[in-house]
Amino acid sequence: FPSPQISPEEEERRxxxxxxxxxxAAKCRNKKRERGELLQEESERLESQNERLKSEISRLQEEKEKIAYLLQFHRPTCIMKAPATTCAPVTTTSKPTAVMVDSFFSTASSSDLSWDSAETGGQETSPSPAIVPVDLSCAYSSDSDSDTELS
Known part of the structure; x- marks a missing residue:
């Protein structure tokens, strides 16, 4: 292309x-580079946070499993205690009310739960929750009779 003759003023404007x-263009490239760096830093921060959270989830799951294991063996022997003031004296005219309650809250003995190895053919099984009727008139043991089992 032969360049047409342009005035010095036009040359200066160009x-x-x-x-x-x-x-x-340099400003735009710098902004783009800075945005990329910020996104990279944010990505690294989020990845680090994600790893910390995964670690915490794992730790909490292990803790949950340990607690569930302890609870599994605690339930058959658990007798919940309540303050003596919550049990009103039973009179001869009052009728106790029985309801179905999970074994965790019942005062059933471990033989009532039927997970004895003799009953399962010599094979140990894990305890499963049993539902037993519980007398609510005074279902909790008081401090004075903590060594005796309620019926």
Whole structure:
């Protein structure tokens, strides 16, 4: 292309416009680079947080399993105690109310739960919750009779 003759004023305007464009392009590239760096930092921060949370989940699951294991063996022997003031004296005219309650809250002995190895053909099985009727008139043992089992 043969370049047409342009005036020095037009040449100066083109030069200034190109210089402004060059500066704007450099500015745009810098902003893009900075945005990329910020996104990379945010990504690394989130990955680190994700790893910490996964570790905490794992720790909490292990703790839950330990507690569930302890609870499994505690339930058959558990007798919940309540303050003596919650049990009103039973009179001869009052009728006790029986309800079905999970074995965790009942005062049933371990033989009532039927997970004895003799009953399962010599094979040990894990305890399963048994539902037994419980007398609610005074289902909890008081401090004075903590060594005796309630019926």
């Amino acid at each position: 030069r200034v416009r190109r210089e402004r464009n060059r500066i704007a």
